[in-house]
Amino acid sequence: MASAAIPAKPTNYLTNGFTIKSWLLTTDHKRIAILYLISITLFFFLGGFFAMLIRLELLTPQGDLLPADTYNKVFTMHGMIMVFFFLVPVVPAVLGNFLVPLMIGAKDLAFPRINLLSWYLYIAGGLLFLHCMLNGGVDTGWTFYTPFSTLTNTNFIEAGLAIFLAGFSSIFTGLNFIVTIHRMRAPGLTWSRLPLFIWAHYATSLVMILGTPVIAITIVLVAVERLFHLGIFDPKLGGDPLLFQHLFWFYSHPAVYIMILPSMGIMSELITAFSHKRIFGYKFVALSSIAIAVFGFLVWAHHMFVTGMSLYAAMVFSFLSFLVGVPSAIKVFNWTATLYRGSITYATPMLYAFGFIGLFTIGGLTGLFLATLGIDVHVTDTYFVVAHFHYIMVGGQVMGFLGGMHFWWPKISGRLYPEGWAKLSALFVFVGFNLTFFPQFILGYMGMPRRYWQYPPEFQVLNVLSTAGASILAVGYLLPMIYFAWSLRYGPIAEANPWNAAGLEWKAASPPPTFNFDETPVVTWEAYNYDEIEPKELEAPVER
Amino acid sequence: LSDSHATAVDTAESHPQLRHHFADMEQQKNTASLGMWLFLVTEIMFFGGLFCAYLIYRLMYFPAFGAASQTLDIKLGAFNTAVLLISSVTVVLAVRAAQDGNRKQLVAYLVLTVLLGLTFLGVKAIEYKEKFETHHVPGPTFHFDKPFDDNGKEIPVDPQHAQLFFSLYFAMTGMHALHMVIGCGLFTVLTVLAWKGHYSPGYYTPIENAGLYWHLVDIIWIYLFPLLYLISRHS
Numbered sequence: 001m002a003s004a005a006i007p008a009k010p011t012n013y014l015t016n017g018f019t020i021k022s023w024l025l026t027t028d029h030k031r032i033a034i035l036y037l038i039s040i041t042l043f044f045f046l047g048g049f050f051a052m053l054i055r056l057e058l059l060t061p062q063g064d065l066l067p068a069d070t071y072n073k074v075f076t077m078h079g080m081i082m083v084f085f086f087l088v089p090v091v092p093a094v095l096g097n098f099l100v101p102l103m104i105g106a107k108d109l110a111f112p113r114i115n116l117l118s119w120y121l122y123i124a125g126g127l128l129f130l131h132c133m134l135n136g137g138v139d140t141g142w143t144f145y146t147p148f149s150t151l152t153n154t155n156f157i158e159a160g161l162a163i164f165l166a167g168f169s170s171i172f173t174g175l176n177f178i179v180t181i182h183r184m185r186a187p188g189l190t191w192s193r194l195p196l197f198i199w200a201h202y203a204t205s206l207v208m209i210l211g212t213p214v215i216a217i218t219i220v221l222v223a224v225e226r227l228f229h230l231g232i233f234d235p236k237l238g239g240d241p242l243l244f245q246h247l248f249w250f251y252s253h254p255a256v257y258i259m260i261l262p263s264m265g266i267m268s269e270l271i272t273a274f275s276h277k278r279i280f281g282y283k284f285v286a287l288s289s290i291a292i293a294v295f296g297f298l299v300w301a302h303h304m305f306v307t308g309m310s311l312y313a314a315m316v317f318s319f320l321s322f323l324v325g326v327p328s329a330i331k332v333f334n335w336t337a338t339l340y341r342g343s344i345t346y347a348t349p350m351l352y353a354f355g356f357i358g359l360f361t362i363g364g365l366t367g368l369f370l371a372t373l374g375i376d377v378h379v380t381d382t383y384f385v386v387a388h389f390h391y392i393m394v395g396g397q398v399m400g401f402l403g404g405m406h407f408w409w410p411k412i413s414g415r416l417y418p419e420g421w422a423k424l425s426a427l428f429v430f431v432g433f434n435l436t437f438f439p440q441f442i443l444g445y446m447g448m449p450r451r452y453w454q455y456p457p458e459f460q461v462l463n464v465l466s467t468a469g470a471s472i473l474a475v476g477y478l479l480p481m482i483y484f485a486w487s488l489r490y491g492p493i494a495e496a497n498p499w500n501a502a503g504l505e506w507k508a509a510s511p512p513p514t515f516n517f518d519e520t521p522v523v524t525w526e527a528y529n530y531d532e533i534e535p536k537e538l539e540a541p542v543e544r
Numbered sequence: 545l546s547d548s549h550a551t552a553v554d555t556a557e558s559h560p561q562l563r564h565h566f567a568d569m570e571q572q573k574n575t576a577s578l579g580m581w582l583f584l585v586t587e588i589m590f591f592g593g594l595f596c597a598y599l600i601y602r603l604m605y606f607p608a609f610g611a612a613s614q615t616l617d618i619k620l621g622a623f624n625t626a627v628l629l630i631s632s633v634t635v636v637l638a639v640r641a642a643q644d645g646n647r648k649q650l651v652a653y654l655v656l657t658v659l660l661g662l663t664f665l666g667v668k669a670i671e672y673k674e675k676f677e678t679h680h681v682p683g684p685t686f687h688f689d690k691p692f693d694d695n696g697k698e699i700p701v702d703p704q705h706a707q708l709f710f711s712l713y714f715a716m717t718g719m720h721a722l723h724m725v726i727g728c729g730l731f732t733v734l735t736v737l738a739w740k741g742h743y744s745p746g747y748y749t750p751i752e753n754a755g756l757y758w759h760l761v762d763i764i765w766i767y768l769f770p771l772l773y774l775i776s777r778h779s
Contacts (some may be wrong), residue, residue: 022625051582105563110575183575184565211583213590221597221715230682230711231704232597237703247593515564 011513012414018355021042027112028514033098034412035119039218040094041125041481048474050078055436055467058493063454071453072120072139073154080159084166085126085181087393088255091262092173092208093122096201098412100177100506102512103195105186107519110179111172118172125165132158141451143252146233146244150225157226160219167212169220170258175210177201178218185495186504195527196285200265203289207254207261207296217250218244242307250299257296259393260360261289263400266329267353271335272405272528273501274350275342276535281334290326295324296447298534302371314317314373321371332357340523347499352403359395363388366441381451384444395433402429402480410494415487421479428476433446435469500535502528547623561747574751580753584760587723591764594719596711598771601705606775608705611691613775615680616713617671617766621773624667628762631660635755647741650751657758668721675710682711692713713772720768723761731756 014032018024053074057065066074097115109115109320132138138159140149149156181194181202188520220246221232231237272279279285301309301317335357344350366388369375379385409417439462444450448459455463457462497506504523508516525532559569566572602609638653679687688703734754737743743751 035578060757073650111579112565171586175579175586178582179575179579182578183571209586210589214593216592217590217719220719221593224715229681229710230715232711238601238605238702238708239605243597247596249592309709520567 009289010509010513011363012393012509013514014414014511016235016514025116027108027116029101029109029112029115030412030514031293032115032119033094036093036097036122037087039119039123039126040086040090044090044477048420049083050074050081050478051507052470052474057453058455058463059467061455061457061460061463062166064321066453068453069139072141072451073137073385075451076138076141077133078239080129080163082393083142083255083259083295084163085122085129087259087397088170089173091266091397091401091404092170092177092201092204092258093119093226095203095263095266095401095408097173099197099408099505100180100201100352102411102508102516103182103198103503104181105183105504105517105523106180106184106188106218107515107517107520108178110184111153111176114172115176116517118176120168121165121172125162125169127166128158128165129162132162143248144222146222146225146239147235147247149222150234152190157223160223164216164219167216170208171212174212176206177205178209181205186521186523189504192283192286193250193523193526194286195265196268196279196289197265198283199286200261200289203293204258204265206268207258210297211251211254211258213224214247215255216245216312216359218251221247225518242309245304245307246301249303250297253291253300253303254296256389256392257292257320260396261292261341262406263356263397263412264289266400266404266407267331267356269501269503270349270353270407271338272530273407273466273499273503274345274347274353275339276345276527276530276533277338277342278526278530279334280337281330282527284330285334288330291327292324294321295327299324299371302376305373305376318371318373320375322368323370325364325371326359329447331347332361332364347406348419348426349407351423351426352399355426355433356396356399356403359391359399359430359433363391363395366391379444381452383440383448386450387440387444390437390440395437399433401430403428405480405484407499408505409484409487410498411505411508411510413484413488414494415491416494417480417487417491418483418500421483425476425483428472428479430476432469432472432474432476436466436473437469439463439465439469455468467498492519500533551631557628557744569746576753577751577756580756583755587760591716591719594712594716595771598716601708601712602775603772605705605708606699607699607704608703609709610776611699611701612680612688612706612709612713613773614777615678616771617674618777620667620671621769624664625765625769627660627664628765629666630663631657632759632762634660635758636770639748639752639755642738642743642751643745644693645745647738647743650738651735654731654738654751656734657759658728658731661724661731665721665728667722668717675714680710680765682714686710688717713737716768716772720761723764727754727758727761 013028016028017026023035026032053066054071057063057071057074061063061344063071088252097109109418132155136154138144138152138154138156140152140154140156144156144160160280181198185194224230225232225234225239229237231239233239233241235241268279268285299321301313302321306320334355359407370379370388405420406417409415443459443462443466446459448455494510494511496508499506500511504521505512507521562569562572566575617648634653634656637655638650641649641653642700675681679685686703686707688706690703692700693699733750736753
């Protein structure tokens with residue numbers, strides 16, 4: 001040991017260069033994850049702003065806050081931003097980017113420069129979308145059904161191009177993950193030893209690379225139809241608008257699994273770490289991710305039961321939609337079975353995990369209602385559908401993301417977050433979420449249609465509840481922003497493995513050095529070998 | 545004179561083209577080639593949407609599609625098919641030359657590939673020009689004369705449906721031509737790099753992967769040609 005006066009602090013990925021250029025031209029997957037984290041958070045709050053406008057308008061039965069046309073634009077902006085610029089990339093591009101190489105003992109993703117390119121594509125798409133938004137926005141709804149999207153006088157082409165670019169960003173992310181998982185695993189890390197987070201991201205990536213190109217070509221077709229008046233979807237010119245819906249949902253239904261599978265991967269990590277126990281039925285949880293990805297491609301037409309499609313086709317799609325329930329239920333049962341006789345710690349990430357299980361179960365079961373032909377006809381295009389998919393996407397993906405952010409924050413930042421505040425915010429999120437969206441199930445069942453800026457007065461009580469819940473939810477989302485930022489400076493320094501968790505990422509320093517591991521690890525153990533790890537007290541971290 | 549980079553042994557650690565996050569050249573090569581194959585999968589899905597739209601409308605409006613297809617120049621289409629098939633051969637020979645470390649041959653085959661690609665695009669431009677002149681381009685000026693059957697009787701087809709055929713014709717061949725343009729650009733860059741001696745028997749992955757891309761674009765044309773040009777040509 002050299003006896004220098006000041007022991008040199010080992011550089012980590014955060015201290016390896018401080019210039020703006022060192023961030024904007026980085027190929028380090030961890031830095032790219034941070035770039036994504038910042039940009040995606042901005043879009044989340046922008047989408048949230050539009051959500052608040054919707055909720056405020058619906059506070060009263062009259063259309064008093066926004067004119068009808070503006071309301072159309074507001075819910076379109078909310079949907080497009082949240083789906084294409086937040087929900088799809090949020091977990092893969094932030095946590096996946098950060099963790100996939102760490103979890104498999106690699107120095108980086110397979111294609112670091114393509115990884116950076118995909119961030120730039122995201123930013124290019126995002127800026128284009130902002131430009132479109134500031135110049136009047138779009139009023140097609142996030143589903144941009146034809147023939148309306150080819151006839152509307154708002155600038156759909158620009159918004160479509162923005163989504164196209166964001167789509168290629170996620171194609172490249174998915175491609176990068178699949179190749180990385182195939183080719184970059186550390187010696188000894190066989191497929192049956194992979195963390196379930198990796199399996200979930202593998203399944204997500206499959207959906208990304210198989211589904212996204214289809215929405216890309218669909219957007220191109222709508223754009224050329226608008227530009228050159230081709231008659232591909234316009235019935236006036238011989239086209240078929242149903243074809244658009246088929247192509248659209250061929251991507252957009254699997255895409256809802258992009259918006260839940262990654263969080264399911266997070267769940268498996270959280271549940272095992274905080275019950276200090278091996279996952280129950282590893283193979284089933286792993287393969288159910290793949291099964292969800294595969295089944296997900298076979299059910300798209302359940303969004304189209306009322307379009308007059310063939311009844312026999314509808315029955316097949318209904319049946320297949322029920323099948324998706326099987327692997328989803330396997331996951332929920334296996335997580336709860338993992339809890340059984342585990343030594344459970346109620347840390348914040350675990351609270352989010354519990355929230356996820358409850359909300360996902362409600363979201364999933366109401367999904368079965370909607371897969372049922374008769375009920376679907378009754379509640380199509382009502383708030384029942386809105387509530388259902390928010391339970392999956394917000395109750396699922398966002399709860400999972402927040403749980404994961406708390407869990408891996410010490411790894412990402414090298415600091416611990418304040419546990420008390422974090423628990424409080426988890427409570428706010430859970431209560432606020434349910435108060436916002438549970439009334440919407442009832443509203444929808446009573447017949448309140450989605451996408452209307454006014455409604456009959458008898459629906460007001462439930463709408464007021466929903467708006468109140470949205471306000472609580474907003475506080476719950478703002479709090480982590482504040483205390484995460486606070487902890488960067490004032491949080492206690494985190495050790496390499498503050499949760500005493502299994503997984504290769506906890507064997508790297510916190511924050512990890514640029515190339516993750518000084519020496520490529522050799523894996524000789526199964527994932528979640530918690531029976532080989534001494535449990536330790538995981539109560540509130542001690543200030544030091 | 546032999547290529548300076550084509551050393552007899554490419555040791556894993558010392559190879560100048562080995563990137564930091566790979567253990568050895570073999571891992572790097574396998575990784576790149578898997579990445580390329582997956583990219584081709586996304587391309588197939590991308591074109592898949594177009595093919596799906598085409599097949600559905602062809603099924604719905606078969607007479608109009610057949611009549612519209614008759615106006616395409618089958619000779620030019622066949623010529624272009626041959627050009628692309630030959631260009632696939634030159635790509636394979638280029639990869640072979642790279643494996644052998646034969647820089648002159650490599651450059652020659654790459655140049656040949658680019659020229660064949662440009663030939664294809666040139667012929668395509670002639671075909672497009674003809675469509676403009678006969679008002680077969682969808683839009684306000686679109687015009688389609690009702691065709692006659694073997695007995696000289698007019699076949700009742702809706703010009704709207706013929707217009708749909710041409711919409712899809714331009715969308716599909718246009719998207720394919722865009723891929724050809726990208727391919728020509730790609731191969732031009734590779735030619736320059738190959739000229740500078742960038743590739744060796746130990747490192748020719750970019751040539752191989754660009755070749756895969758080129759083959760895929762060829763295969764797409766192999767499907768486009770019969771689908772668009774050869775509808776009811778049985779007389």
